[in-house]
Amino acid sequence: MVWILAMIIGVLVTVASYLIMQRRIIQVVLGMAVLSHAANLMIVASGWVGDGKAPIVPKTGGPLDPFAYVDPLPQAMVLTAIVISLAVTAFLLVLAFFTYRKFGTDDIDEIRRLKG
Amino acid sequence: MDNTFIIVFFPFAAALIIPWFAERFRKHAAWFAMVAPVVSTWALFNLYSEWAAGGRQTFTRAIAWVPAANVEISFMVDGLSLMWGLLVAGMGALIVLYSHWYLHEHEALGRYYGFLIAFMGSMLGVVFSDHLISLFIFWELTSITSFFLIGFWSDRDASNYGATKAILITGSGGLAMLGGFLLLGDVAGEWRLSELVLMPDIASQVSLGVFLLIILGAATKSAQWPFHIWLPNAMEAPTPISAFLHSATMVKAGIYLLSRFYPILGAHPAWGYVVTGFGMTTMIAGGLLSLRAYDLKAILAYGTISQLGLIVTFLGYGGKGAIIGATLHLYNHAAAKAAMFMTVGIIDHEAGTRDVRLLGNLKKLMPKTHVLAVIAALSLIGIPPMGGFITKEMLYEVSLHPGGPGNWSWFWPYLTVFAGVFTALYHLRFLSEPYWQAAEGEAPKHPHDPPMGMLAAPAILVLLALAFGLAPGLIENAIVAPAASATLGGGAKVELHLALWHGVNLPLIMSVITMALGLALYFGFAHVKTVLDACARIWGKAPAPDRIYDGFVNWLRNGTWEILLLIQDGNLRRYMRWMFVLPTIAVLYLVWRMEWGANVFPKGFAGASFLLVVIALMIAGAALATALFRRRVPAILALGTMGYGIAGLFLLLKAPDLALTQIMVESASVVLFLLVFYYLPELKPVPSSAAKKIRDWGIAIGLGVCTTLVMAAAMNTHKFRTIADYFMRTSKPVAGFKNVVNAIIVDYRGYDTLGEITVLVIAGIAVYALMRLVGEMKCDH
Structure with a gap:
């Protein structure tokens, strides 16, 4: 389980960093989206314990063994992060769109050249 | 207040306020500055009589500074420090007097007197310091204040050159001296000069290297050949500064150091x-x-x-x-x-x-x-x-x-x-x-x-x-x-x-x-001159210290410029490559040096279910497809597939809330991508050479592998729990939630969520504003 999770994250980081290093703004935006997935997964995975249950406590209350559950804190943080990454992606997309309309190209080097 | 502290610290305190007075009462600036040397001299006379009344015995005054590291600001009063103190403070008064006539009213008087008085304080600190570390600090302060004083007319190239030269040479010597001090303190187990002087066989325990480091500090400061080259260039300073720093006091700091260390290291072979x-x-x-x-x-x-x-x-x-x-x-x-x-x-x-x-x-x-x-x-x-x-x-x-x-x-x-x-x-x-x-x-x-x-x-x-x-x-x-x-x-x-x-x-x-x-x-000076000129013609061919210094500084300047161009040329993708490569190297080094493996990484694939493998393949495949597809819509759909795969993975990781959120967000972002990409060109990559592709994939795969290694190690070591236990225990009774993640989002970390909503709003406003701009913009292509 651990290795497979780690490998998924590794593949996501590979794809994200490859896309971010490309010349086209669209690819960079896609790369950022993939990278935020990778980051979210990392944080959630770090709170995961082997045979833990979802962090939902029984209705009955009373004393409970905290080690029987996965860590809820990373989950809560990632919940926030997922929503924010949507906002970031939306902003980046519009920015890419804006840049394309302004310069007529989405090639970063071309834009640098046009800006002088 | 003890006299020693007045002597040393009053000038520093005065240096902070003198500029204010000097700038406002320009005609009388010197008289405000004069207060500092006068007070220091007065305190020195008090100290002298205190010392004379005590039978001329050496005594020390100390306040702890970093007790854990055994560092203190301490002053030693003996014949040597008193003599130097009188020299520095008395000369300081005369220099200020002279400066009054030397400097024009419209010069930067505040800066001048401020640094001059701060220099005097530093110099007094040097000669009274007992602890090696406080000696070093005051020593460097003299270099720094002298830098500003030599470069007083900072619009002149020669001043800047002289100031830089002085601080580079004396500063390097000071660093060498610090090294020597640290090693000496370590060897002797004692950091106070007043105690070191009493250790009779200390010289024999000190190695040649330590000895040379300390002497180097003295030699650079006191302009000994071949380090003398900074002194002639330092003459670009206003003449009162030359009289004070470069003839009477600062250049003699090296002599002071040698005098001070004579009883300690004088017996060194x-x-x-x-x-x-x-x-x-x-x-x-x-x-x-x-x-x-x-x-x-x-x-x-x-x-x-x-x-x-x-x-x-x-x-x-x-x-x-x-x-x-x-x-x-x-x-x-x-x-x-x-x-x-x-x-x-x-x-x-x-x-x-x-x-x-x-x-x-x-x-x-x-x-x-x-x-x-x-x-x-x-x-x-x-x-x-x-x-x-x-x-x-x-x-x-x-x-x-x-x-x-x-x-x-x-x-x-x-x-x-x-x-x-x-x-x-x-x-x-x-x-x-x-x-x-x-x-x-x-x-x-x-x-x-x-x-x-x-x-x-x-x-x-x-x-x-x-x-x-x-x-x-x-x-x-x-x-x-x-x-x-x-x-x-x-x-x-x-x-x-x-x-x-x-x-x-x-x-x-x-x-x-x-x-x-x-x-x-x-x-017969005409003949002497002929001989000297002839000699100079021969010397002229030898590598003079000046030329070595210039060559070295230019090499350093050009070299750093070239390194800067190599890593920071304004090309963002190159920055990204560095940011990806360096952590890769760091992680691989860690794995190698700390012998990760046996006890850090998990063994085998325990707990891997069929479902997990299917989801994993789906995510990996979709991710690769996102990178490789040339058409817009398939790429976006691949991205969406990946997102839904991750939602499934969240379920397996026992995070149902995340899975739900992920599905909703992913749907929204697919729609967004489709909307915007409709207006953008196809993804056909800009033609680039195979070598560049291989390089980029190499960097990316390297980073991916390192991430995998780090994550595997991190997930395999649960050294401690977060404050999760507290949330688990209190969620139901205190917050009234069965779902602890929900409790954290809306209750425990409610402000985080407020911040998150704010970010969403700001992003929304920014998107709106940009879209308005795009709407108004006439596409001229």
């Missing part, structure tokens, strides 16, 4: 060779260079280098007589040389040039200045009845009975006479070329004597030099003897009976020989 070696080379090099200079300040600068070399030579040779001679000469040189600098400043001020070729006949034009210059120069040459004569006789006397280690005794008197002849020669030149001879060229201004106030400071110094000669009893046993005693260490008794007339003895004959030779060379 290398002391005699290294210190004397530095001193003699410097003395001769400085003397020769002085004879070829045309700038009056350069003549004095090289002369100062030469005199510093002489003092260092004596300190290196060691022994009671040599130490007394060095101490006496130091005092005399400080007074006379500073007075000479001040007369040069007057000439510069009144004639507009310091080039001896453009100056002439100043004897008639500036008679008062001339008198002061003559007395000061004669004192240094060693003509009675000036104080310089006594010290010169003392040095000759010492050279006959050196009393130090080694078997160079025969050589000593010749060397001293040689130094004396040089001293006479360049001081005669200093007097004759501007004052007595006719000028070769025309000075920019018609020179005349300055106002009396400007003459006051050099006059006081010259009177001191005279008084020292006529009535040496004034300071011999009150100041000089305790200083020499402290330098010798071990409670050495020093009694001085100085007088001008000792009868006809060998030293007097040596003096006469010196004068005769000096005058002979002076009258």
Whole structure:
């Protein structure tokens, strides 16, 4: 389980960093989206314990063994992060769109050249 | 408040407020600045009487600074520190007095007096410091303040060059000295000078490296050859600064350090060779260079280098007589040389040039200045009845009975006479070329004597030099003897009976020989000059220290520029590559060095279900497809597929809330992508070479592999839990939630969520604004 999770994250980081290093703004935006997935997964995975249950406590209350559950804190943080990454992606997309309309190209080097 | 702390810290406190007054009351700036040296001197006199009343015993004052590291700010009061303190504070007062006339009203007076007074505080800190670390800190403060003072006229290239050179050379030496201090403190297990002095066999425990590091600090500061090169360039400073820092105090900090370390390291086998070696080379090099200079300040600068070399030579040779001679000469040189600098400043001020070729006949034009210059120069040459004569006789006397280690005794008197002849020669030149001879060229201004106030400071110094000669009893046993005693260490008794007339003895004959030779060379100076110029042509081909310094600094500057261009050329993708490569290297290094593996990484694929493998393949495949698809819609759909796969993975990771959120967000972002991509061109990549593709994939895969390794290690080690236990326990009873994640989102970390919503709103506004802009923008392509 651990290795497979780690490998998924590794593949996501590979794809994200490859896309971010490309010349086209669209690819960079896609790369950022993939990278935020990778980051979210990392944080959630770090709170995961082997045979833990979802962090939902029984209705009955009373004393409970905290080690029987996965860590809820990373989950809560990632919940926030997922929503924010949507906002970031939306902003980046519009920015890419804006840049394309302004310069007529989405090639970063071309834009640098046009800006002088 | 203890006197020592007043002496050292009052100037620093004053330096903070003086600029304010100096800028507002420009006409009277100097009088505000004057408060600092006056208060320090007053406290010094109090301290002196305290020390004298206590039977002249060394005592220390300390406040803990970093007790854990055994570092303290501590001051030591003994003959040596008192003598230096009086020298620095007294000279400081005279320099401020002189500056009042030297600087124009419209100059940056606040900066000038602020740094000047801060320098004085630093210098007082150096000479009173007991703890090695506080000594180092004050030492570096003198370098830093001197940097600002040399570069006072920062619009001049030469000032900036001189300031940089000074701080680079003395700063490097200071760092070497810090290394030496740390090692010395470690070897001795003691950081206080007052204690180190009492450790008799410390010199034998110190290695040659440590010894050289400390000496390097002294040699760079005191402009010993080949580190002397910063001093002539430092002459770009305003002349009062040159008089204060570069003749009387800062350049003598190295001498102070050698005096202070003489009882500690004097017994080191290398002391005699290294210190004397530095001193003699410097003395001769400085003397020769002085004879070829045309700038009056350069003549004095090289002369100062030469005199510093002489003092260092004596300190290196060691022994009671040599130490007394060095101490006496130091005092005399400080007074006379500073007075000479001040007369040069007057000439510069009144004639507009310091080039001896453009100056002439100043004897008639500036008679008062001339008198002061003559007395000061004669004192240094060693003509009675000036104080310089006594010290010169003392040095000759010492050279006959050196009393130090080694078997160079025969050589000593010749060397001293040689130094004396040089001293006479360049001081005669200093007097004759501007004052007595006719000028070769025309000075920019018609020179005349300055106002009396400007003459006051050099006059006081010259009177001191005279008084020292006529009535040496004034300071011999009150100041000089305790200083020499402290330098010798071990409670050495020093009694001085100085007088001008000792009868006809060998030293007097040596003096006469010196004068005769000096005058002979002076009258035959044209020939001397020919020989020197011929020598200079030969030297010119050798790698002079100056050229090595310039070459090194240029190499450093160009080299750093090239490195900067290599990693920061404005190409963002190159930055990204660096940011991806460096962590990869760091992680791989960690894996290799810390022998990760057996106990860090999980073994096998325990817990892997069929479902997990399917989801994993789906995510990986979709991710790769996102990177490789050339068409817009398939790429976006691949991205969406990946997102839904991750939602499934969240379920497997026991995060149902995340899975739900992910599905919703992913749907929204797919729609967004589709909306925007409709207006964007196809994803067909910009053509790039196969090599670049391989490089990018290589970097990406490297980073991916490292991430995998780090994540596997991180997930396999649960060293501690977060505060999850608290949330789990209190969620139901306190917050009323069964779902702990929900409790955290809306309750425990409610402000986080508020922040998140704010980010969403801001992003929404930004998106809206940009879309409006796009709408208004006419597409001109």
